[in-house]
Amino acid sequence: MVQLETAAHPETLRRVAIDPVTRVEGHGKVTLLLDQDNKIHQVRLHIVEFRGFEVFIEGRPYWEVPVTVQRLCGICPVSHQLAAVKAMDLIAGYGPLTPTAEKLRRLMHYGQMVQSHAVHFYHLASPDLLLGFDSDFTRRNIVGVALDFPEIAKQGVLLRKYGQEVIRHVSGKRVHGTGAVPGGVNKALTLAERDEMARDIDQMIAWTQGAIDMVRRLHETNPGFYNVFGDTPSNLMGLVRPDGALDFYHGALRAVDPAGRTIFDQVDYADYQQVLQEEIKPWSYMKFPHIRSLGADDGWYKVGPLARVQAASYLATPLAEAERLKMLALGNGKPVHGTLVYHWARLIEILHALEMIDELLNDPDILGLDLMAERGERRHEAVGVIEAPRGTLFHHYRVDDDDQVTYCNLIVSTTNNNQAMNESIRTVARQYLDGRELTEGLLNHIECAIRAFDPCLSCATHALGKMPMTVELVDADGALVDRMSRGG
Amino acid sequence: MSAPVVVFAVGNPSRGDDAIGPEICGRLAEMLENRGLTAEVELIEDFQLNIEHALDLCGRRLALFVDAGDNTPGPFVFSRIGASTALGHSTHALPPESVLGVYERTEGAAPPPSFVLCVRGERFALGEALGAAATRHVAAAMALLERLLADPRETVWAAAAA
Numbered sequence: 098m099v100q101l102e103t104a105a106h107p108e109t110l111r112r113v114a115i116d117p118v119t120r121v122e123g124h125g126k127v128t129l130l131l132d133q134d135n136k137i138h139q140v141r142l143h144i145v146e147f148r149g150f151e152v153f154i155e156g157r158p159y160w161e162v163p164v165t166v167q168r169l170c171g172i173c174p175v176s177h178q179l180a181a182v183k184a185m186d187l188i189a190g191y192g193p194l195t196p197t198a199e200k201l202r203r204l205m206h207y208g209q210m211v212q213s214h215a216v217h218f219y220h221l222a223s224p225d226l227l228l229g230f231d232s233d234f235t236r237r238n239i240v241g242v243a244l245d246f247p248e249i250a251k252q253g254v255l256l257r258k259y260g261q262e263v264i265r266h267v268s269g270k271r272v273h274g275t276g277a278v279p280g281g282v283n284k285a286l287t288l289a290e291r292d293e294m295a296r297d298i299d300q301m302i303a304w305t306q307g308a309i310d311m312v313r314r315l316h317e318t319n320p321g322f323y324n325v326f327g328d329t330p331s332n333l334m335g336l337v338r339p340d341g342a343l344d345f346y347h348g349a350l351r352a353v354d355p356a357g358r359t360i361f362d363q364v365d366y367a368d369y370q371q372v373l374q375e376e377i378k379p380w381s382y383m384k385f386p387h388i389r390s391l392g393a394d395d396g397w398y399k400v401g402p403l404a405r406v407q408a409a410s411y412l413a414t415p416l417a418e419a420e421r422l423k424m425l426a427l428g429n430g431k432p433v434h435g436t437l438v439y440h441w442a443r444l445i446e447i448l449h450a451l452e453m454i455d456e457l458l459n460d461p462d463i464l465g466l467d468l469m470a471e472r473g474e475r476r477h478e479a480v481g482v483i484e485a486p487r488g489t490l491f492h493h494y495r496v497d498d499d500d501q502v503t504y505c506n507l508i509v510s511t512t513n514n515n516q517a518m519n520e521s522i523r524t525v526a527r528q529y530l531d532g533r534e535l536t537e538g539l540l541n542h543i544e545c546a547i548r549a550f551d552p553c554l555s556c557a558t559h560a561l562g563k564m565p566m567t568v569e570l571v572d573a574d575g576a577l578v579d580r581m582s583r584g585g
Numbered sequence: 586m587s588a589p590v591v592v593f594a595v596g597n598p599s600r601g602d603d604a605i606g607p608e609i610c611g612r613l614a615e616m617l618e619n620r621g622l623t624a625e626v627e628l629i630e631d632f633q634l635n636i637e638h639a640l641d642l643c644g645r646r647l648a649l650f651v652d653a654g655d656n657t658p659g660p661f662v663f664s665r666i667g668a669s670t671a672l673g674h675s676t677h678a679l680p681p682e683s684v685l686g687v688y689e690r691t692e693g694a695a696p697p698p699s700f701v702l703c704v705r706g707e708r709f710a711l712g713e714a715l716g717a718a719a720t721r722h723v724a725a726a727m728a729l730l731e732r733l734l735a736d737p738r739e740t741v742w743a744a745a746a747a
Contacts, residue, residue, distance in 0.1 A: 153711045168599040168632075220636050220679075220687070251691040258637045 101523040104130045104138035127522060127543055129530070137531045140523045142515075142547065143381050154505040159188050159496045160279060166492070173553070175209035175264055175276070176485035179346070180492040182277040183481030188496050190475040191280035197465030198281035201267050203346045204457045205276050206483065207450040208263025210345060211301070213486035214402075214447045215260060217551045218308065219253020222440040226315055226323075249311065252304040256447070259301050263454060266290040281469040288464060295458045298451060302416070305448045309420050312441045316427070324427055326528070327436025327521045327546045330355035332388060332398035334513070335405025336484050339363065343409035345450070345484040352388055352398060353408050357432045360388060366482040369491055375508065383515050386508060397516035399434075400488025401550065402442035407432045412445070414452035420445045436521045439549040446486075478504075485510050487551055511553040521546045588627040589646040590737045593681070596653050597632050601713035602706025605653040606630070608715055608723055609704070613730060626734055634679045639687035639696075647737055648699040650681040651726075653719070659705035660722035663729060665746045666701050698739045700746055702726060 104110060110130040130139035150169055157165060163182040167174035179202060186194070194202070268276030269284055276282055316323040332355065336348035350364040350372065364372050374389040374396075387396035398404070407425070412418040424441050427433045457463050481492045488510030495504035511518075525546045530539050592613060596606030610630040617623050629641055634650070642648055654662065668689045669682035679687070681701050688696040704726045706719050715723075733742055 149711055165599075168597055174632075216636050250687070254636050254639060254687065254691050257635070258640060261637060 101137065101140045101526065102519070107139065110138055127547070129526060131535075135530075135532050135534060137526050140519070140526045141380060142519050142522055150507055151505040154494075155502050157502050158500045159185055159494065159502055160500070162494070162502060163277060163279070164275060173209065173213055173485055173487070175205055175268070176483060176490055177492070178277055179206055180481040180483045180485070180490045181494075182279060183347070183483065184479040184492050184494050185279040185481070186470070187479035187481075188476050188494065189279040190473045191470040192473055194281055194470050195465070195467045196462045197285070198468050198470065199346075200457055200460060200462050201282045201284075201286060201468075202277050204286075204454060204463065205264055205267040206346050207453045207457070208260045208267070210260070210450040210486055211447055211454070212257045212260025212264065214443045214450075215253055215256040217486075218440060218443055218447070219250060219256070221548050221551070222443070223249060223253070223308075226312065226437070226440060249308065252308070256301055256304060259297055263294055266294060280472065283468065285466050285468060286463055291458055291464060294454070298455045298458065302448065302451050302455070305444060305451060306416065306420075309441070309444045309448065312444060313423060316438075316441070320427075323437050324433070324435045326542075327525045327549070328434050329436065329517065329520045329524045330432075330434045331517055331520065332360060332391070332396065333404040333408040333432060334388075334398045334400050334489060335408040336366070336482065336489060337362075337409050338413075341410030342413040343405055343411075343449070343484075345453075347483070350482075350489075351408050353432070355432065355434065357407070357430075360391070366491070367480045369480065369482070369493075369508075373508075375512075381515070383512055384508075385516050386513055387516065397520070398513070399517040400510055400513040401439065401486075402446050403433070403439045404488065405484060406442050406445060412449050414449050414456070416452055417445050417449035420448060436525070436546050436549045443551075487511060487553060488513050509553060511550070514550050514552070518547060518550050518552060521550070587644040588623075588625055590626045590649070590734070591641055591645045591647075592626060592628050592649045592651060593634065593638060593641070594628060594630045594651045595632070595634055599712060601708040601710050602716055602719040603653050603709050604715045605704045605706055605719055605723055605726075606651050609651050609726060609730070612723070612727055613734075616727075616731065617734070622734065625737065634681060634684050636679065636684070636687045638679075638684045639691055642684070642688045642696050642699075643692065645697040647739060647742065648697050649702060649733070649742075650684075650699070651702045651704070651730075652681075653706040653709075654703040655706060655709065657703050657705050659718070660725035661702055661704040661729070663700065663702050663746050665743060666699050668696055698742070700742055702730070 107130055110132055126143045128139070128141050128143065129137055131137055154162060154165065163178050163185055166177040166181045169177050266286060267282070267284070276284065332352055334350065334352040336344050337351045338344045338348050341351075349362070350366050350369065351362045352360040352372070354360055361372055372389055373386050375384040375386045376393050377384055385393065385397065387393050388398060389396065406412065406421050412421050424438065424445060425433065427438065477497070478495045483490055490510050491506070491508040493504075493506040494502055497503050522543050525542050529542045533539065594606040594610030594613070596603040598604040598607045607630055610628055614628055617626055617628070629638070631638070650666075666682050666685065668685035669680070670686045670690070681699065685696040685699055704719070704722045706716075706722075708716050729745070733745060
């Protein structure tokens, strides 16, 4: 039984609901059950609306899918497109991609990683890290660090813009261009486009190194807080190359346990169902995947930046690898699991992606014109997997003889992190809320833990007029005792 | 040289009435072309607003955000907005006020006078087309937009928003 997942006598407890996002879909909410002494008995992150993505895909012709799936998410359309097109390469019968096609896809993917991570770190995470905690000691020290980085917000916007320009040059559009098609890519890169991207890459790398330096110094100001906030040991999973290096675009599955010991390695991702199992719980619409051999209670895992930079043996670019080793030093030889370390790892991944972009821009193949692979025998089933910004993303399809998709199973990154997010907020609840009078500042700790994972709770659409964040205190009889709202 | 007026049209065309923004964007593009106003007004269409849209505010005299609304008054609400620094919970979208807040933080200056045209939608399910009620609301909104873009002055827009 997972601690704090299910209270023994919920009818005797009062309930606090944190209602963070109330959008058209993917509505998420946290509930806490507390007794008279504010002791916490149950903490759950609920995903209360079903996405219906798979149903949306089924029945469509397979060649349409890489474009259609981009509409699942406005922030990571490239990730869904690439995972889908990797599966459709096989369904359509294409052999290995041409070197130019694979490198252009990689370039686009690294641009996606930069733009997505940049918006998260600079807009959501850095305010949490710099301003979000209310201890005087912490505030005094972090203000000092912040003063050394006055341009950080502007740099974040420009870094995001740079990532989007990379996507635009490869795909033809900043958001929802085509780019990858089954068998290759549909647009060559021009010399002018290459040169434009190359012009700014050194600046982007320098800014990212500055941001990493800032985060490292923040951890040094108060390691007892930054290193251990939401510390939740877990298994870690990611895609790695045959030599163990992290690969965002293509690789085999590797999982390690909380101490860093290998659980499985070099597993062909087409066989993901042999190593992973998806569990349903009655209180959430989001599934709970876990490592099959370990079972649901012990087999849950993290994906995303903090997981994959530690599941991998190394990063294949020098600057990012050097920064990774500095971050790993926190663990004295063991993986680190503090929730706020996700932000540090995310920046290291930006640096890694920028170095990969730099490498590709200097590779003559990137300007090649041989864009499509040879076509062979068609298949009826395939799996495409990539490392999306938030973690490992699985697309699994079956297609009939009429080219229509008959089966679609997506395990998105946030689903992979479902139990990890739940465990992280339980840890934070134990660390900071248990036995204390709840305040907005304390509840913000829960939200900080959720934000660290950058969950994809509201993919693909939004509308004005939705409710702001609401925290409701409800007594054991369900009567509303108190309500607090703030702008959403 | 930026056009003095920028119009952000936001929404996902595969999400039922979330297509209100893209639909209006298409109609505005045609209208601006027909009236020879393409140098005066720049249209920016996206699935959602995000931090980089703050850069699109640079050098503008007026900004307008057009988006679908859920549980908002019909056929539309036209209002003036100011900057906000409130944090959300996801990187997936920013409200227009937060885009203005990002502009303030990054540019160190007040954003251009900005307005929101929130057009009521009813249904937002994946795979649905724009609904009949939303189509009527779009038509009503277009009538206002034609008037606003014929006279793009802050005082005129502020009076319309009052």
